[in-house]
Amino acid sequence: MTSVTSPVTGRVIGLEAVxxxxxxxxxxxxxxxxxxxxxxxxxxxxxxxxxVSLHPHAFVVVDGEGHGVLTHLGIDTVQLNGEGFEVLINKGDTVKRGDAIVRWDPATAVAAGKSPICPIVALEATADALSDIKEDVDVKPGDTLFNW
Structure with missing residues (x-):
């Protein structure tokens, strides 16, 4: 089982609210x-x-079990062409939970008319593969979001 933890500080709102x-x-x-x-x-x-994938607005980390976890920083933020983002590592790097990947200012996205909402997605998974999904709670980096 893989525990997927929060990459950012904020409030869990669920995918339906994206x-x-x-x-x-x-x-x-x-x-x-x-x-x-x-x-x-x-x-x-x-x-x-x-x-395995690294862009200023999104990244994917694949764990030892082959589980790919996508972190998407904001919605339609690809259109910002990297403004407000600073990539801190390289594609192909091995990381530990909690290692810094991208420095980001969500207010930049809001100022450009984009949503700052950050989906955290279990790629190629089925909904019943996830358990203990947090709902409507405040989180900080490292707090568990769901188990896979």
């Missing part, structure tokens, strides 16, 4: 979402593993 049908409909996979604090944050690895 203002993007691809995430809210769990088309990418099941998981949850966080409404982050609107201050500069460092998004951290939600699991131990290898960074």
């Amino acid at each position: 203002p993007d049908p691809v995430f809210s409909g769990a088309m990418v996979g099941p998981g949850t979402a966080i409404d982050p604090v609107l201050e500069p944050v460092v998004a951290v690895a939600p699991v131990d593993g290898i960074v």
Whole structure:
């Protein structure tokens, strides 16, 4: 079982509340979402593993069991072309839960008219593969969001 932890500080709101049908409909996979604090944050690895995809606005870490966890920093933030983001590591790096991956200011996304909501998704998983999904609670990096 893999415990997936929060990459940012904020409030867990659930995937259904994400203002993007691809995430809210769990088309990418099941998981949850966080409404982050609107201050500069460092998004951290939600699991131990290898960074297999890395963009300023999103990253995927695959753990030793082959579970890929997507962290998406804001909605439509790819359109910011990296503004407000600073990538701190490299694709292919091995990370431990809690290691810094991207420095981000969610307020930059809000100022550009984008949602700061951060989906955390279990890629290629089924909804029944997840358990203990947190709902409507405040979290900080390292707090468990769900088990896979």
